[in-house]
Amino acid sequence: MKQSLSEHDLYELVSDFGVFICTALRRDHYLAHMIDRPETWLDLADRIGQERAKLLKEFPEQATDLEFNKLIEKQIRDALDEQNPEVTPTIWLCESDNGQITMIEGWGEDLTVYLHFRVVGHYASREDAFDDLNRLYFTTLAES
Numbered sequence: 441m442k443q444s445l446s447e448h449d450l451y452e453l454v455s456d457f458g459v460f461i462c463t464a465l466r467r468d469h470y471l472a473h474m475i476d477r478p479e480t481w482l483d484l485a486d487r488i489g490q491e492r493a494k495l496l497k498e499f500p501e502q503a504t505d506l507e508f509n510k511l512i513e514k515q516i517r518d519a520l521d522e523q524n525p526e527v528t529p530t531i532w533l534c535e536s537d538n539g540q541i542t543m544i545e546g547w548g549e550d551l552t553v554y555l556h557f558r559v560v561g562h563y564a565s566r567e568d569a570f571d572d573l574n575r576l577y578f579t580t581l582a583e584s
Contacts, residue, residue, distance in 0.1 A: 450557035453548045454544055458532035464545075464577035471515045471527070472578065475500055475508075484511055516578050525549055530561075531577070533569055541569045 445453065465471065475481075478497050485493040492550055496503050503511070503572040521526050529545040536542070541563040548555035561578065573579065 447557060449557065450544060450555040451555065452540070453534050454532045454546060455570065457534040458544065459534070461508065461533055461573070462571070462579045462581050463520060463528045464531050464579045465516055465528050466577055467521050467575075469519075471519055471538050472512060475511055476515055480511060480515065483514060489565065506535060520578065520580050522543070531579070532572060533566065549568055 461532075470476075478500055481493045481496040481500065481503075483493075484507070487510065488496075496507065505557040522528070525548050529547050532544045532546055534542045534544060543563065545558045545560050546555050547557075561569070561572055563572065573581075
């Protein structure tokens with residue numbers, strides 16, 4: 441399989457041979473490393489208490505590592521649940537005739553409109569592709 445496929449080639453590859461795997465959030469996405477909005481602390485009120493959530497909304501720097509991690513986990517879950525195509529790409533696997541697997545990241549609503557595709561990598565097996573998927577992305581798949 442060619443290493444540098446055009447946007448059109450990737451569209452055709454996904455359209456003809458792509459198997460949808462999941463929606464994902466890149467592990468290097470800012471939602472996995474910082475608090476998106478201070479008011480999101482209130483979403484944890486049932487876990488950390490209403491007063492503590494209000495305090496952290498005003499003074500997020502007072503969050504413990506555990507509280508910070510809980511909110512980051514919630515942001516990641518929410519992003520995956522929301523499936524906003526501007527934040528969470530879809531992951532497709534395409535298998536060539538020689539058995540090579542190409543993982544493709546797709547951005548956009550669905551195949552009936554203009555989408556953006558990017559090759560994540562080429563793999564000798566589905567297992568190798570899934571290993572890389574879990575290394576690079578948060579997903580709702582059980583292996584994540």
